[in-house]
Amino acid sequence: MTRQTRNFAEAKHWLRTAHTLTEALPFMHRYSGRTFVVKYGGHAMGDPELAQIFARDIALMKQVGINPVVVHGGGPQIARMLERLNVKSDFIDGLRVTDKETVEVVEMVLAGSINKEIVTAINAVGGTAIGVSGKDGGLIQAQKLRRRVRDSDSNIEKILDLGFVGEPRYVNPQILASLETAGMIPVIAPIGVGPNGETFNINADTAAGAIASAVGATRLLMLTDVIGVLDSQKELIPDLTVQRTRELIADGTISGGMIPKVETCMNAVENGVDAAVIMDGRVPHALLLEAFTDRGVGTMIRRT
Numbered sequence: 001m002t003r004q005t006r007n008f009a010e011a012k013h014w015l016r017t018a019h020t021l022t023e024a025l026p027f028m029h030r031y032s033g034r035t036f037v038v039k040y041g042g043h044a045m046g047d048p049e050l051a052q053i054f055a056r057d058i059a060l061m062k063q064v065g066i067n068p069v070v071v072h073g074g075g076p077q078i079a080r081m082l083e084r085l086n087v088k089s090d091f092i093d094g095l096r097v098t099d100k101e102t103v104e105v106v107e108m109v110l111a112g113s114i115n116k117e118i119v120t121a122i123n124a125v126g127g128t129a130i131g132v133s134g135k136d137g138g139l140i141q142a143q144k145l146r147r148r149v150r151d152s153d154s155n156i157e158k159i160l161d162l163g164f165v166g167e168p169r170y171v172n173p174q175i176l177a178s179l180e181t182a183g184m185i186p187v188i189a190p191i192g193v194g195p196n197g198e199t200f201n202i203n204a205d206t207a208a209g210a211i212a213s214a215v216g217a218t219r220l221l222m223l224t225d226v227i228g229v230l231d232s233q234k235e236l237i238p239d240l241t242v243q244r245t246r247e248l249i250a251d252g253t254i255s256g257g258m259i260p261k262v263e264t265c266m267n268a269v270e271n272g273v274d275a276a277v278i279m280d281g282r283v284p285h286a287l288l289l290e291a292f293t294d295r296g297v298g299t300m301i302r303r304t
């Protein structure tokens, strides 16, 4: 690249670039040494160009002193593999009913191909990423998810059986601290290990929330394929408190797949995470905009 600036337009472009860099400096200071847990959803990782930008942003965060921890999903990718293998799959309340055969496929796709793709992409742009599943080092110790539901006909409460769907019981922060000390970026597949060595399929949002709380993250960033939480007029809500979020669930403004997402965020901010942001993973460099500018993107949820 030549160091000569050829004309006025070019000079203006470089000045803007310099301005952006100086604008980022206070944020780099503020977040140096802090942990950002980034949930990278299966829908957000569909586009190869965006996947490369994501990898670059994660490597850059690490380079400037933030400690990024990536927790990935892969719902659509699991669905494709199950279809190829002719295994039927159902969802209840946004969670995949997971029998023995399904959990093997889930682990293969999440801890195998997807995890290594993300690791390879980050390493290709100069980061040092290490792929782990919740089984490695006992990182995510899980138990069978027990969710109470009320039968609409009999009005009797029962426990929903989703098979090998798990919920985190304990996240071992030591493993992540060791990787941080060694300058490595953890890339975590949301697979948990049970008390008897069972494999559990954990919703990636839930896993990211539990990890963020366990390490006392400064931010939990949830990359999805909507711009954030929308109000009843379908406009973006930039900021929410836990109380306001509960009201929006109660009045039906927040519904469907957004409910477990905001619940994860509320849980995280009530358990030591400074703030959680639901943001659009389809926007190039959404992570950098959130971390290094005062024009955050998406919806930020705080405790109060």
Ligand SMILES: Nc1ncnc2c1ncn2[C@@H]1O[C@H](COP(=O)(O)OP(=O)(O)O)[C@@H](O)[C@H]1O
Residues within 6 Å of the ligand: 041, 042, 043, 044, 094, 223, 224, 225, 226, 228, 229, 230, 231, 253, 254, 255, 256, 257, 258, 259, 261
């Ligand atoms: N108030 C709301 N604001 C934004 N999205 C909402 C809202 N209520 C329901 N949703 C739905 O939640 C979906 C996001 O959840 P989901 O599809 O489970 O995300 P992911 O696959 O990234 O985990 C949106 O696509 C939208 O259809």
Ligand SMILES: CC(=O)N[C@@H](CCC(=O)OP(=O)(O)O)C(=O)O
Residues within 6 Å of the ligand: 040, 041, 042, 043, 072, 073, 074, 075, 076, 078, 094, 095, 096, 106, 165, 166, 190, 201, 202, 203, 204, 205
């Ligand atoms: C229990 C459960 O539903 N697990 C999810 C795990 C992957 C995931 O959560 O991926 P996304 O973030 O891309 O949706 C599943 O089997 O699809």
